Amino acid sequence: MKNIYAIGVGLIGGSLAIDIKKNDPDVVIHGISRKDSTLNKALELNLIDKKAVLDDIKNADLVIISIPVDATVKLLPTILDKISDTGLVVDAGSTKEDICKVVENHPKRRNFLAMHPIAGTEHSGPTAAIEGLFNGKTNIVCEVEKTTFKLQEKALKLFTDIGMRIRYMNPVEHDRHIAYVSHLSHISSFMLGKTVIEKEKNERDIFDMAGSGFASTVRLAKSSPEMWTPIFKQNKTNVIETLEEYINNLTHFKELIKTDDFDAVFSEMESANHIKDILKGIH
Structure with missing residues (x-):
């Protein structure tokens, strides 16, 4: 997974970017945000390598969505429309039922992995991103059986490599x-x-x-x-x-x-x- 697109580069997206890049320096992190000022700050802090827009995700190996959960529900179907057949989309939302529901019948549902990395601080924005935030933390994965095995395998290795424990649960639970x-x-x-x-x-x-x-x-x-x-x-x-x-x-x-x-x-x-x-x- 060499081309990673982070939609949202605050505490969670930014910290994931830091740890993924540290683990594999060859990865290129592309940042996407509503605010250009956020991307400028993320570039300045070396959280991302390049700025990007939504249409660019057709080139993505992995898309990480770390934005408010209501925005995720609205945007996720569009992101899946744009992802290639070999690309994977994951989200880091703190709720899972509505997010899973909105794409349950999407033709590219197999290209989506619903997850919740249980880590964080009370701070927000790119300046809140820190190295090692996910080390030793639990990553809840929902409806793993609905994701193409080869893609979920790559993603789960990526997250275990940065120190996360994987736990499986259904969205309602x-x-x-x-x-x-x-x-x-x-x-x-x-x-x-x-x-x-x-x-x-x-x-x-x-x-x-x-x-x-x-x-x-x-x-x-x-x-x-x-x-x-x-x-x-x-x-x-x-x-x-x-x-x-x-x-x-x-x-x-x-x-x-x-x-x-x-x-x-x-x-x-x-x-x-x-x-x-x-x-x-x-x-």
Whole structure:
């Protein structure tokens, strides 16, 4: 896969470009973006070798789509129209059901691999791209059986070569699970940030007291609303379900404190401590 086209050269697209190029310097990375300024920055940072436009992807061995999921749903059928019979298109979206659905009957469905590399930071844009972002991280691949074997084999080798573990899941299951482990944590962080900002209007010193615990908990509130709003929209049913469970747990915890049942408060936190065993080894 020598000619790689990155549609979107921000955190995910840019970081993939860095690692792929480091692993194989002969690869030529072509960047495609709505904004010319983004491509100029990507060139300046050596994330890409050349600028390109959509029509150029007929020359692609691999196209990596790393744009908001609503834009992916709109653009993916057109990209598949343009890809050659020997080219492969992959997407890196945080939701999978709608993306897989939009191309389920496309004549070139076999040239598409739906995936979700579970890695990232709260930063966005080309300057957020970093080397080694995907090392040791999991890449969820959906509907692998619908992709031509020879193409999926090449792509999966490319991603394992940069340190990723491959896990297979169907799109519905993926979206349900990711609502708990990613989407809910982002909403919690956004709303914690909102709560503290509203309080800070009256208490100017509050941020002087914010320690590393607050900083790590609210870190995700710095994430891009442009990226996350479409994710919540596409995964609305699962997100609502997880929010209802989370709100019930918060309400229950509040009631325990209200009624001075601190033995139960202790037990709730002690049972939640089990998360450290589950997450052992995850950074």
